[in-house]
Amino acid sequence: MTKVFSNSKSIDDKVRKNVFNFDRIFKWIAAGAAAYILAIIILMVIEVARGGEPALTRFGFDFLTGTDWNPVEGREVYGALPYILGTLVTAAIAMVIGVPISIGVAMYLSEMASKNIRTPLSFIVELLAAVPSVIYGLWGLFVFRSYMKDFIEVPLSNSLGFIPIFSGRPFGLDVLTAGVILAIMIIPTVSAVSREVMMAVPNAQREAAYAIGATKWEVFRHAVVPYARSGLFGASILGLGRAVGETMAVTMVIGNAVGAAALPTSLLQPGQTMASIIANEFNEADPFSLHPAALIAIGLVLFIVAMAINVAATLMVSRMVKTKGSIE
Amino acid sequence: MNARSEIYRGIAFAVILSTIVAMTVTPALAQAGDDVSIAMKHKKKVTLIAVKNTGDEPIYGFKIKFMDSTIKFAKAKGWDREKVDTSAIMVKTSDKPLSPGKSLLVILIVDNKDAPYAWSALNAAGKEIATGGTMQITETQPITQQPQPEPKQEEKTSKFQPTQLSSAVTLNGAGATFPFPLIDKWRVEYAKVNEKVSINYQSIGSGGGVKQFIAKTIDFGASDAPLTEDQFKMLKNPIHYPETIGAVTVTYNLPGLDGKPIGSGLKLTSEMVADIFLNKLKKWNDVRIATLNPEALLPDEEIIVVHRSDGSGTTFVFTDYLSTVSKEWNDKVGTGKAVEWPTGIGAAGNEGVAGVVRQTTYAVGYVELAYATQTGMSVAALENQEGEFILPSLESTKTAASNAATTLPKPWEDWSKVSIVDAPGKGSYPIASFTYLLLYTNFGEISGMTQEKGQALVDFLYWVITDGQRFSSTLEYVPLPDGVVEMNIEALKKLNFNGTPFNIPG
Secondary structure, eight states, X not given: OHHHHHHHHHHHHHHHHHHHHHHHHHHHHHHHHHHHHHHHHHHHHHHHHHHHHHHHHHHTTHHHHOOOEEOSTTOOEEOOHHHHHHHHHHHHXXXXXXXXXXXXXXXXIIIIOOHHHHHHXXXXXXXXXXXXXXXXXHHIIIIIXXXXXXXXXXXXXXXXXXXXXXXXXXXXXXXXXXHHHHHHHHHHHHHHHHHHHHHTSOHHHHHHHHHTTOOHHHXXXXXXXXXHHHHHHHHHHHHHHHHHHOOHHHHHHSOOOOGGGGSOSSTTSOOOOHHHHHXXXXXXXXXXXXXXXXXXXXXXXXXHHHHHHHHHHHHHHHHHHHHHSSOO | OHHHHHHHHHHXXXXXXXXXXXXXXXXXXXXXXXXXXXXXXXXOEEEEEEEEXXXXXXXXXXXXXXXXXXXXXXXXXXXXXXXXXSSEEEEEOSXXXXXXXXXXXXXXXXXXXXXXXXXXXXXXXXXXXEEEEEEOOOTTEEEEOOOOOOHHHHHHHHHOOOOOOSSOEEEEEEEOSTTHHHHHHHHHHHHHHOTTEEEEEEOOOHHHHHHHHHTTOSSEEEESSOOOHHHHHHTTSOEEEEEEEEEEEEEEEOBOTTSSBOOSOOEEOHHHHHHHHTTOSOBTTOHHHHHHOXXXXXXXXXXXXXXXXXXXXXXXXXXXXXXXXXXXXXXXXXXXSSOOOSSOEEESHHHHXXXXXXXXXXXXXXXXXXXXXXXXXXXXXXXXXXXXXXXXXXXXXXXHHHHHHTTOOOTTSOOTTOOOTTOOSTXXXXXXXXXXXXXXXXXXXXXXOXXXXXXXHHHHHHHHHTGGGGGTGGGTOBXXXXXXXXXXXXXXXXXEETTEEOOOOO
């Protein structure tokens, strides 16, 4: 009797010991996986900073404010301002057009659509998010461009051409087209996430609003949006991240001007983004010049801009959760 | 139930398999089935001719003439037919030529299918490049095109004997993307000449090619631009070995006032080309263009400039031309693979520029000769030093290279200042450029080199500038003029492996 008891106790100990060991190993594996991400980011920053260092030390602050971009031997000057502005302007256009449409899509899917429509439509929206960007680019270059030109840009230029941002003769490959293509590209992502966020709003919220006689719009406006606000904001930032970093589609439709000609002074003129100039010029950049270093330095700036957007967004989301998390 | 579905699956599989076999083994016959049945329905006498292109040039048409018979109908898949007279017919295509090594089935309906006939193959320009003579035909008789190389080339072919190698060698090269299609063709063709030699060429761009050449990790580099003076001095007399010539065309998409596109041959002076790309000449009906081209119905529209967005040898050659002919361009922009364009839309690659120009009315851009020829775009006739307006073509580019060749340095001298844009002499097209293979005089400097491997490389280099040149024109590259070939052979004689020279074949 005692023998059996002591035996069972020792087995118990063994098992516990094993479990304990495995748990510790598992913890280290998980920590390693997390450390890997951190290590990648740190290495990336170090490597990009090191690669871009020759151009940054040579041009200093002028690299950020300069508008000339001249890789010709003996006349090398690199200024990234047109591309920084190009990135910000195209992303802004994408947000202005894309986010309201995305939230509209999400609202329809989560609040109004019947189950029969909701499931296939949600599936299609998610499917769109998986379309490779080069496809959007090709479609933009060969199809969408001429519609943009004939139905949007030419009327804009004819009626509002006196405003500087709509000046110049439109031909469809420009900052506006790039922004609209980006808007189309971020809609699936933003609307899919927004829909999830809205679906997560407890039904009690809606029912309470309906109970006091609210219309559909009022329910949406006063019961769903306040509850889902931080999530919707996060979804938009996800879209912004994509818009800032998108390379292939933008390169194909933005018109790829260089230097001062790329300053986005008019939406109907060709421009250039940070991602697109790297994609365009890195391949044949003369390894004996500062050209590759300047392009890598642009990569660093892009990295910092993307990081800044994300950090700012996180801060705003957390502040919003604190102050406006509940119903107004 | 299960067994039955197995059988169905078996049948389906057999059908698919036999279809695949039929399609791969006898593509022409399988595809032509419909046409034959139509012909049978009309109770005409049908004859089928399977033609295989055994030559080097793509065939754009066939002319078939019957001696004692009348042709009622002729057809080849995807080709147009044109009746010459009752006994002769032409089948031809403008965009789907019969490439070398491919077969095509020509279906003819004739009164007397046993009649003797003669046929000839035509190239893109409609010139006869091969004839089949007079012979009898029977159904589905294969006919092979007899290649008719020019006598001079045949002479060269017979001379070349590669050195026998004791083991297989791989020659590694890297660099420019522009000559890649031609070098790749050479890789394939040279394997037939000497199966022990395989060529490995990576088209990573001229800059990368030069970098690897300096690092001595490859056997030969390739670059569209010559080495700079500093690089040349650092490497102690490397050799520039021109292997082919490229030309850049100014192409446009310009509907005239009557709505019809203005075709090739719009005359532009070098100053006008520079001013267009400087955004100083802004309208198509500018008085300067209009005076020079009184016959063209020029529209009152802004010129839309299209340029390359990626770094490129094409841009280097084009900006070299603009810098040579325009002081203002030289001062403001300069020469480079990527420059600060004062105006215009950027598109990636020759195909990108060609695509944007074709889609954008009133656009002007620059593309390599091959792209302009293959896509049938309108190209400008540019003014050369003699005041002539020259259309870009293989001939006018070759003329430019020949005329410039007299002033070239020796291959082992400094080429950094060499440029054959705006070449002097009658008939020269002004935007042309050599593209170079880069070599060390002493192969011993390259890691992993041996005397035998060096000999294999010298053999290949010799073959490239002699027999290899006949592949140039089909791929729209300009063959080297004789002066440059001789100069290259001189350079081969300088090559050595730690002091031991190589045998020069031929």
